[in-house]
Amino acid sequence: MSGYVEGIVERYVLAGAGFERRLRRVRPGQWAGPTPCREWDVRALVNHMTRGNLNYVALLRGATAADFLRLRDADALGEDPVETFVSSVRACADAFAEPGALDRPLDYPLGPADGAQVLAVRTTDTLIHTWDLARAIGDDEILDPGLVEWAVTSLGAIYEGLAETPADAGTTHRYFDPAPEVSEGAERQTELLAQMGRNPRTAMH
Numbered sequence: 670m671s672g673y674v675e676g677i678v679e680r681y682v683l684a685g686a687g688f689e690r691r692l693r694r695v696r697p698g699q700w701a702g703p704t705p706c707r708e709w710d711v712r713a714l715v716n717h718m719t720r721g722n723l724n725y726v727a728l729l730r731g732a733t734a735a736d737f738l739r740l741r742d743a744d745a746l747g748e749d750p751v752e753t754f755v756s757s758v759r760a761c762a763d764a765f766a767e768p769g770a771l772d773r774p775l776d777y778p779l780g781p782a783d784g785a786q787v788l789a790v791r792t793t794d795t796l797i798h799t800w801d802l803a804r805a806i807g808d809d810e811i812l813d814p815g816l817v818e819w820a821v822t823s824l825g826a827i828y829e830g831l832a833e834t835p836a837d838a839g840t841t842h843r844y845f846d847p848a849p850e851v852s853e854g855a856e857r858q859t860e861l862l863a864q865m866g867r868n869p870r871t872a873m874h
Contacts, residue, residue: 673823674785678766680816681788684795685758687813688718691802692751700750704805705867706798711805712746715754718798720745722757725791726764734778761791779831789827793820797865800858810869812858821861 692715700712709717723745724737746753764770771785779790796816803810820827862869 673819673826674771674789677771677785677788677792678762680819681765681792681795682758682762683813684792684799684816685722685762687816688795688799688802689751689755689758691799691806691808692754694808695751695802695806699806702805705801705871711802712750714798714802714805715750716742716744716746718795719750719754719757721791721794722754722761725761725787728775728777728787729764729767729770729773729784733776737778777831782831786827786829786831789823790831792816793824793827793865796820797862797867800862800867804869812861814857817858817861821857821864824861824864 695711695715701710704711704714706714706717720741720743724732724740727740728737745757765784765788771783771788773784775782775784775787777787782790796812800810800812802808859869
């Protein structure tokens with residue numbers, strides 16, 4: 670198993686905890702506010718995270734890429750978005766911690782991949798969307814430095830062989846904008862955000 674997936678379940682849980690901390694600080698009037706993800710307001714971003722966690726569990730249970738895409742935008746939050754998200758993280762972590770889950774081949778929407786790579790993508794997604802949520806609600810934008818370092822050094826391997834990668838930014842999919850220029854010696858978080866199409870210098874729209 671590739672080095673970047675060592676301890677991947679624990680990394681995923683850590684990333685989820687970072688998102689949860691910001692989520693618990695969303696004020697009632699902020700749910701309809703804009704986020705750096707132009708297509709989503711705060712509630713849609715949180716739903717993306719929650720529904721995504723549940724869809725990743727479904728992949729391990731035999732769901733197909735078509736099932737995943739069909740349910741991708743379905744509402745998963747209900748009456749209690751915070752607790753629903755927390756529950757989804759727990760369910761996803763428990764599922765991928767099951768014996769053999771990380772080695773299991775999955776019908777992933779971005780291409781066939783094993784459970785370990787799929788969870789690594791999910792962990793990266795969670796980390797980046799934590800910054801998106803923090804920026805949207807005016808909260809602390811500093812991400813866990815260990816997770817940032819892992820993502821920066823492993824990004825190529827995490828997305829290797831998948832149809833949708835940061836290298837395709839702005840050309841084949843909706844998830845990444847073109848990477849902004851980053852000055853030499855920039856902080857690792859700034860470097861990671863740039864690779865994922867985020868520019869901290871850009872004001873919220």
